[in-house]
Amino acid sequence: MERSLRLLLLLIGTLAIIHIAQAQSQQGFISLDCGLPPNEPSPYKEPRTGLQFISDATFIQTGKLGRIQANREAEFLKPSTTLRYFPEGTRNCYNLNVEKGRNHLIRARFVYGNYDGLDIAPTFDLYLGPNPWATVDLQKQVNGSRPEILHIPTSNKLQICLVKTGETTPLISVLEVRPMGKDSYLTKSGSLKFYYREYFSKSAPSLRYPDDVYDRQWTSFFEKEWTQISTTSDVGNSNDYQPPKVALTTAAIPTNATAPLTNVWGSVDVGEQYYLYAHFAEIQELLANETREFNMVLNGKLFYGPVVPPKLLITTVLSVNPDTCEEGLCNLQLIRTNRSTLPPLLNAYEVYKVIQFPQSETDENDVAAVKNIQTTYGLSRINWQSDPCVPLQFMWDGLNCSITDISTPPRITTLNLSSSGLTGTIAAAFQNLTTLEKLDLSNNNLTGEVPEFLGNMKSLLVINLSGNDLNGTIPQSLQRKGLELSYQGNPRLILPGSPTKPQKTKVLVPIVASVASAAILIAVLVLFLIFRKKKTSAVQVVHPPSSRPAMDYTYATPTKKRKFTYPEVMNMTNNFERVVGEGGFGVVCHGTVNGLEQVAVKLLSQSSTQGYKEFKAEVDLLLRVHHTNLVSLVGYCDEGEHLALIYEYVPNGDLRQHLSGKGGKTIVINWGTRLRIAAEAAQGLEYLHIGCTPPMVHRDVKTTNILLDEHYKAKLADFGLSRSFPVGGDSHVSTVVAGTPGYLDPEYYHTSRLGEKSDVYSFGIVLLEMISNQPVIDRNRAKSHITQWVESQLNGGDIAKIMDPKLNGDYDSLSAWRALELAMSCANPTSAKRPTMSHVVIELKECLVSENSRRNMSRGMDSLSSPEVSMIFDSEMTPRAR
Numbered sequence: 001m002e003r004s005l006r007l008l009l010l011l012i013g014t015l016a017i018i019h020i021a022q023a024q025s026q027q028g029f030i031s032l033d034c035g036l037p038p039n040e041p042s043p044y045k046e047p048r049t050g051l052q053f054i055s056d057a058t059f060i061q062t063g064k065l066g067r068i069q070a071n072r073e074a075e076f077l078k079p080s081t082t083l084r085y086f087p088e089g090t091r092n093c094y095n096l097n098v099e100k101g102r103n104h105l106i107r108a109r110f111v112y113g114n115y116d117g118l119d120i121a122p123t124f125d126l127y128l129g130p131n132p133w134a135t136v137d138l139q140k141q142v143n144g145s146r147p148e149i150l151h152i153p154t155s156n157k158l159q160i161c162l163v164k165t166g167e168t169t170p171l172i173s174v175l176e177v178r179p180m181g182k183d184s185y186l187t188k189s190g191s192l193k194f195y196y197r198e199y200f201s202k203s204a205p206s207l208r209y210p211d212d213v214y215d216r217q218w219t220s221f222f223e224k225e226w227t228q229i230s231t232t233s234d235v236g237n238s239n240d241y242q243p244p245k246v247a248l249t250t251a252a253i254p255t256n257a258t259a260p261l262t263n264v265w266g267s268v269d270v271g272e273q274y275y276l277y278a279h280f281a282e283i284q285e286l287l288a289n290e291t292r293e294f295n296m297v298l299n300g301k302l303f304y305g306p307v308v309p310p311k312l313l314i315t316t317v318l319s320v321n322p323d324t325c326e327e328g329l330c331n332l333q334l335i336r337t338n339r340s341t342l343p344p345l346l347n348a349y350e351v352y353k354v355i356q357f358p359q360s361e362t363d364e365n366d367v368a369a370v371k372n373i374q375t376t377y378g379l380s381r382i383n384w385q386s387d388p389c390v391p392l393q394f395m396w397d398g399l400n401c402s403i404t405d406i407s408t409p410p411r412i413t414t415l416n417l418s419s420s421g422l423t424g425t426i427a428a429a430f431q432n433l434t435t436l437e438k439l440d441l442s443n444n445n446l447t448g449e450v451p452e453f454l455g456n457m458k459s460l461l462v463i464n465l466s467g468n469d470l471n472g473t474i475p476q477s478l479q480r481k482g483l484e485l486s487y488q489g490n491p492r493l494i495l496p497g498s499p500t501k502p503q504k505t506k507v508l509v510p511i512v513a514s515v516a517s518a519a520i521l522i523a524v525l526v527l528f529l530i531f532r533k534k535k536t537s538a539v540q541v542v543h544p545p546s547s548r549p550a551m552d553y554t555y556a557t558p559t560k561k562r563k564f565t566y567p568e569v570m571n572m573t574n575n576f577e578r579v580v581g582e583g584g585f586g587v588v589c590h591g592t593v594n595g596l597e598q599v600a601v602k603l604l605s606q607s608s609t610q611g612y613k614e615f616k617a618e619v620d621l622l623l624r625v626h627h628t629n630l631v632s633l634v635g636y637c638d639e640g641e642h643l644a645l646i647y648e649y650v651p652n653g654d655l656r657q658h659l660s661g662k663g664g665k666t667i668v669i670n671w672g673t674r675l676r677i678a679a680e681a682a683q684g685l686e687y688l689h690i691g692c693t694p695p696m697v698h699r700d701v702k703t704t705n706i707l708l709d710e711h712y713k714a715k716l717a718d719f720g721l722s723r724s725f726p727v728g729g730d731s732h733v734s735t736v737v738a739g740t741p742g743y744l745d746p747e748y749y750h751t752s753r754l755g756e757k758s759d760v761y762s763f764g765i766v767l768l769e770m771i772s773n774q775p776v777i778d779r780n781r782a783k784s785h786i787t788q789w790v791e792s793q794l795n796g797g798d799i800a801k802i803m804d805p806k807l808n809g810d811y812d813s814l815s816a817w818r819a820l821e822l823a824m825s826c827a828n829p830t831s832a833k834r835p836t837m838s839h840v841v842i843e844l845k846e847c848l849v850s851e852n853s854r855r856n857m858s859r860g861m862d863s864l865s866s867p868e869v870s871m872i873f874d875s876e877m878t879p880r881a882r
């Protein structure tokens with residue numbers, strides 16, 4: 001009877017050979033190198049396996065990129081050196097396309113590697129769709145964790161989610177999915193969790209792809225009571241399981257030829273269910289009078305037998321039903337039969353535990369419809385990931401579902417997208433939510449007509465279309481009994497029954513408008529009065545110059561700085577008439593405060609800010625920063641949706657324009673002026689790093705952020721990215737936004753942190769640009785990054801090859817060399833080897849002295865050098881109060 005439950009497989013044939021051909025092409029393999037930076041090649045070939053790894057970027061929308069500490073990279077090779085971590089949201093999910101109904105090997109790898117420098121290994125949960133899969137505890141698993149399952153997805157989508165369970169931040173390093181052979185690893189119920197997979201050989205390497213066409217990982221194992229046998233002949237491995245041929249060429253036999261071959265395993269969970277897969281092949285040359293025959297006995301009961309391994313051909317004996325072991329200890333013995341002349345043998349062996357994923361996923365059509373709605377309207381909500389309804393604690397915002405029992409797919413019953421900024425028409429996908437009872441689309445910007453299908457959705461009880469911009473006539477179908485319909489606040493929507501007359505609300509519009517304009521008028525008046533008053537009462541407290549050399553700063557009392565109202569902002573910019581730039585955060589308009597002071601108004605889109613509190617904190621900080629080489633913040637506006645930063649206006653464009661000759665900046669800035677601009681920008685940075693309290697990191701130093709005034713004085717702009725950073729023990733900040741590619745500190749990739757030395761790196765790149773006028777990154781150049789290009793040119797030892805040709809050789813080569821060396825030391829990949837900004841300032845001033853003395857000597861002969869920009873090192877460089 002036991003025997004009838006077992007199955008012996010002996011499968012050779014063309015079917016299996018087709019499997020090999022498919023698998024060898026890595027067909028269907030998903031190999032994700034999580035957190036691979038965008039500037040590294042993807043896909044790439046992992047050299048040891050030949051597997052094609054790709055970046056995970058298109059499989060997940062959330063998370064940040066990290067890299068394990070550099071000194072641990074030897075321990076964990078690529079793809080485990082980078083990772084994605086999830087400081088935001090409780091549940092973050094990967095979305096993978098798989099083949100419904102087919103068994104898949106799913107394996108994730110988690111390596112902490114002190115990527116964040118905190119030395120606290122995280123603990124979190126791993127989910128497969130709505131079901132818990134594993135708890136990842138990297139404090140216990142110091143060498144990383146690698147959970148693996150064999151699972152048959154119930155739809156073509158597979159969601160793998162990391163769930164925050166405590167204080168620590170979830171992370172993931174590698175994610176791998178492999179479709180398995182069609183009829184392999186089937187269970188009566190549940191999926192299979194990897195327990196162990198071994199082949200019997202002394203000190204042999206682990207095996208995986210390409211030895212294993214399904215990329216299972218096999219470790220070698222051997223006991224001291226055993227003797228190894230092996231063959232050099234080819235061993236046929238073609239059956240549904242196809243273990244690696246290499247794994248079958250060796251086997252273990254008991255050294256005592258009459259003793260059984262024993263394998264023991266166990267677990268603390270007594271009721272655990274196991275599936276076993278034992279792979280046998282006869283690899284010894286048997287004489288005519290020799291026989292090898294044995295029984296498999298599990299905990300004293302016959303498991304299967306007798307087994308007579310075929311010559312150089314695989315036989316797999318596997319569980320058809322799960323086995324449990326008494327007291328949690330399993331003991332499998334291979335015992336030779338009376339007629340066997342040879343001891344038993346075992347080539348390879350797998351054990352899995354049963355894992356149940358009992359919670360049904362939400363109805364497939366509901367999921368497809370709601371995801372379609374999500375993409376149609378570009379809804380990006382952090383918790384709209386993975387299954388919409390289950391588990392209950394992760395149900396998507398704005399949804400409600402009917403959840404009867406775990407084996408019935410949940411259905412969506414409420415969809416509330418009120419005030420979600422929806423634009424466009426009412427999407428057809430709504431009608432596919434066939435059990436929807438409540439639909440709230442109020443307070444959006446939906447346009448077009450109310451579709452007929454809404455009325456035909458039988459389950460619908462409540463529908464709210466209020467506060468949109470819908471037009472046309474409400475269809476008859478929506479006027480059915482039992483359907484509560486709200487549609488007020490759609491001025492162009494024609495009421496049913498009065499087919500020609502638009503809604504009354506329209507009359508309201510001109511009234512509202514005129515009230516609004518009156519309000520603006522009043523605001524302008526008030527503003528005018530305030531400004532008149534402010535003008536006379538503005539106080540500036542000027543501190544004596546500091547004893548620190550070359551620091552030029554003043555403190556202004558915050559009374560002059562102020563919060564502006566939105567109408568004031570509209571007024572000062574003349575209704576945003578003159579757009580002078582566009583940054584990552586929004587447009588920048590020219591404006592005038594009090595008809596005198598010119599300002600640049602940066603309008604921030606709501607989505608670009610981190611929220612009101614952070615915005616306010618940032619503003620308060622920036623209002624206190626004041627230095628002649630920093631663009632100062634004049635004020636701000638934070639009225640509801642309207643956030644704006646009002647800066648001092650710097651009229652002469654940015655350094656990039658001047659170097660490239662674009663934007664009408666055709667005059668070539670001479671070498672001396674370049675050095676002065678560099679020294680000034682460096683002083684601005686030095687002030688941020690050591691002169692202000694708390695110290696700050698600029699985080700986005702680049703030539704487009706160095707603005708020039710009418711006297712070509714440098715002013716560093718864009719503190720939008722700045723964050724104050726604590727001094728002392730932890731002099732690093734964890735970043736929200738990374739800087740600009742090319743300028744970004746390479747150490748950022750290892751640490752995900754930007755410190756003041758990251759600014760030094762970026763400044764080094766700026767300096768290289770000012771010296772060479774080469775693009776920072778040029779993909780058409782053999783050495784695409786500017787540091788690589790400079791290094792390649794340096795080998796020649798000819799500085800003329802590096803210097804900007806536009807300078808026409810008009811520079812002091814001593815100062816040029818010195819500036820170049822300084823730039824390269826700033827751009828050192830190792831932050832510890834970079835100088836401080838104070839050191840940079842001193843060096844640049846010495847370069848400037850050297851250049852100026854040459855210029856003064858040659859001034860007589862060289863009167864043609866462009867007059868506007870041959871400014872000399874003047875009082876600007878000495879401490880001075882404004």
Ligand SMILES: *[C@@H]1O[C@H](CO)[C@@H](O)[C@H](O)[C@H]1NC(C)=O
Pocket residue numbers: 140141142143
């Ligand atoms: C981690 O790996 C090292 C080196 O391979 C090994 O010595 C150590 O025992 C491992 N630790 C654990 C907990 O597996």
Ligand SMILES: *[C@@H]1O[C@H](CO)[C@@H](O)[C@H](O)[C@H]1NC(C)=O
Pocket residue numbers: 256257258259260
């Ligand atoms: C070999 O195994 C048999 C059966 O288990 C046992 O009776 C015998 O004592 C063993 N011989 C040696 C030398 O261990």
Ligand SMILES: *[C@@H]1O[C@H](CO)[C@@H](O)[C@H](O)[C@H]1NC(C)=O
Pocket residue numbers: 287289290341
């Ligand atoms: C099998 O035959 C060979 C000679 O052909 C002999 O040496 C050996 O002892 C025999 N083995 C057994 C178990 O009878």
Ligand SMILES: *[C@@H]1O[C@H](CO)[C@@H](O)[C@H](O)[C@H]1NC(C)=O
Pocket residue numbers: 338
């Ligand atoms: C094998 O030998 C044992 C004792 O040596 C005996 O009890 C058993 O019946 C034998 N089995 C067969 C199939 O001959």
Ligand SMILES: *[C@@H]1O[C@H](CO)[C@@H](O)[C@H](O)[C@H]1NC(C)=O
Pocket residue numbers: 400401
């Ligand atoms: C969701 O529906 C259930 C049952 O209909 C109800 O008890 C629950 O309050 C609803 N939840 C929300 C957030 O509307």
Ligand SMILES: *[C@@H]1O[C@H](CO)[C@@H](O)[C@H](O)[C@H]1NC(C)=O
Pocket residue numbers: 416417418438439440462
């Ligand atoms: C939808 O959510 C808003 C708040 O976000 C709430 O005021 C409104 O009542 C909800 N609508 C329904 C139908 O529950």
Ligand SMILES: *[C@@H]1O[C@H](CO)[C@@H](O)[C@H](O)[C@H]1NC(C)=O
Pocket residue numbers: 365368369372428429430432
């Ligand atoms: C609605 O569902 C049907 C069938 O499931 C599908 O063919 C159709 O594309 C879906 N429509 C939308 C708009 O998603």
Ligand SMILES: *[C@@H]1O[C@H](CO)[C@@H](O)[C@H](O)[C@H]1NC(C)=O
Pocket residue numbers: 421422443444445
């Ligand atoms: C609708 O769009 C207009 C401009 O296109 C915008 O001013 C308004 O705030 C939007 N309303 C809502 C509710 O999103």
Ligand SMILES: *[C@@H]1O[C@H](CO)[C@@H](O)[C@H](O)[C@H]1NC(C)=O
Pocket residue numbers: 418442443464465466467484486
């Ligand atoms: C529909 O939405 C509007 C705006 O959110 C709200 O004032 C109104 O009460 C809602 N109607 C119903 C029936 O919930």
Ligand SMILES: *[C@@H]1O[C@H](CO)[C@@H](O)[C@H](O)[C@H]1NC(C)=O
Pocket residue numbers: 447448449471472473
């Ligand atoms: C409704 O407005 C859309 C543009 O938003 C327009 O194309 C359509 O013709 C309008 N329909 C009616 C009936 O006015």
